[in-house]
Amino acid sequence: MARKQKLLRESTGHLTVVQQEAKYKAEFLASDGLPRLQVTPPNHLKGAAKQEYKRIIAALGKLPLRNLDRVELENYCTWYGIYKQISLDLPKIAADIDYNRQKYDVFEKDYFKAVRGSDKELIKDLETSLSLYGGKITDLEAQQDKLIRNLDKATKNIKSLASDLGLNVNSRMQMNMPKEDDQGKHSIMEMFN
Numbered sequence: 458m459a460r461k462q463k464l465l466r467e468s469t470g471h472l473t474v475v476q477q478e479a480k481y482k483a484e485f486l487a488s489d490g491l492p493r494l495q496v497t498p499p500n501h502l503k504g505a506a507k508q509e510y511k512r513i514i515a516a517l518g519k520l521p522l523r524n525l526d527r528v529e530l531e532n533y534c535t536w537y538g539i540y541k542q543i544s545l546d547l548p549k550i551a552a553d554i555d556y557n558r559q560k561y562d563v564f565e566k567d568y569f570k571a572v573r574g575s576d577k578e579l580i581k582d583l584e585t586s587l588s589l590y591g592g593k594i595t596d597l598e599a600q601q602d603k604l605i606r607n608l609d610k611a612t613k614n615i616k617s618l619a620s621d622l623g624l625n626v627n628s629r630m631q632m633n634m635p636k637e638d639d640q641g642k643h644s645i646m647e648m649f650n
Contacts, residue, residue: 491523499531506538513624520623533618540611543604550604554597561590 472480494517498510513530522530568583620628 491525494522494524494527494530498534502531502534502538504538505541506534509537510534522622526622529618529621533615533622533624536611536614536618540608540615543608543611547601547604547608550597550601554594554601557590557593557597561587561594564590 494514496514498507498514502510510530513534564583564586568580568587571579571583616625619625622628
């Protein structure tokens with residue numbers, strides 16, 4: 458197993474110029490002159506956003522993310538937190554809609570029975586209940602629609618930010634693709650003009 462590398466200024470052995478240049482180049486490439494991202498999540502991130510920040514920081518590996526990318530990473534984590542919260546809220550609202558529909562259906566059956574029997578007081582009570590549950594269902598469906606729109610928005614933002622940060626396969630491959638050499642693309646006439 459190889460030993461940890463020492464910084465050039467901490468090296469005590471006699472190094473050749475080539476070895477010194479190699480160490481200097483390795484240090485420069487490792488640091489690239491920019492501060493690294495903070496390891497701990499920012500205080501304003503809560504819940505799932507904070508957990509996602511920790512997960513990403515631990516998995517960053519050799520991605521060239523630095524402190525300059527912090528805002529994008531925080532936005533990604535924030536949108537991820539919103540996505541997770543909506544994913545938890547949607548089934549609850551769907552269950553509430555189902556419950557209220559079942560109640561509505563029961564009152565509707567009773568209402569039609571009461572109409573046939575001409576019990577005006579019961580009809581009035583059932584109309585009130587039908588109106589109440591019908592209104593609840595409408596409100597819950599509006600909430601559900603809003604959550605679905607927000608989930609779609611969060612998903613689009615997550616995908617966009619993940620691509621910018623190199624958190625998906627395609628963007629990581631693009632980051633690691635070697636730059637094309639423009640020198641070989643010029644014709645002889647262009648080189649001598």
